[in-house]
Amino acid sequence: MSFALLDFMKNHPGVECIEHKYCEPGHSTIQEVDNLDSQTENRMKVQEVYSPLTLMRLLKNVNQRQPLVVIQMKACDFIDYQTVAKSLQCPMPYSKLKHVVHSILASVQYKASFQQDNFETVTVQLHGNRRAAADGNEQQEID
Numbered sequence: 001m002s003f004a005l006l007d008f009m010k011n012h013p014g015v016e017c018i019e020h021k022y023c024e025p026g027h028s029t030i031q032e033v034d035n036l037d038s039q040t041e042n043r044m045k046v047q048e049v050y051s052p053l054t055l056m057r058l059l060k061n062v063n064q065r066q067p068l069v070v071i072q073m074k075a076c077d078f079i080d081y082q083t084v085a086k087s088l089q090c091p092m093p094y095s096k097l098k099h100v101v102h103s104i105l106a107s108v109q110y111k112a113s114f115q116q117d118n119f120e121t122v123t124v125q126l127h128g129n130r131r132a133a134a135d136g137n138e139q140q141e142i143d
Contacts, residue, residue, distance in 0.1 A: 005102045018102045
């Protein structure tokens with residue numbers, strides 16, 4: 001996740017920082033997402049889906065008041081970050097994170113507790129790594 005966000009910032013120079021705050025279990029505003037998920041499931045019970053086009057039409061009609069924006073992705077939109085992530089050295093306790101700040105300087109600041117006053121900082125090494133497109137053949141260097 002850290003590599004993907006830092007790579008995004010590298011390709012979009014106007015974005016200098018991405019900040020995530022993770023909710024405590026049971027204290028989130030996830031009801032809106034759950035509601036949309038429920039509406040989608042109910043719609044799929046009454047309409048059979050045989051193709052991606054049918055699924056796109058179904059998703060566009062899930063919420064009549066505020067239609068979903070459906071973006072059809074192509075193979076070139078998928079990036080194999082898992083391969084690159086294995087070579088990264090980013091010692092963060094991802095399962096315990098509560099607050100994370102990714103900056104353009106390839107540094108990641110994090111807190112593992114809301115009571116923690118100061119951020120801990122980790123520098124992610126991006127140089128020399130490669131990212132592979134979905135087909136596995138096309139590769140591009142990340143400086």
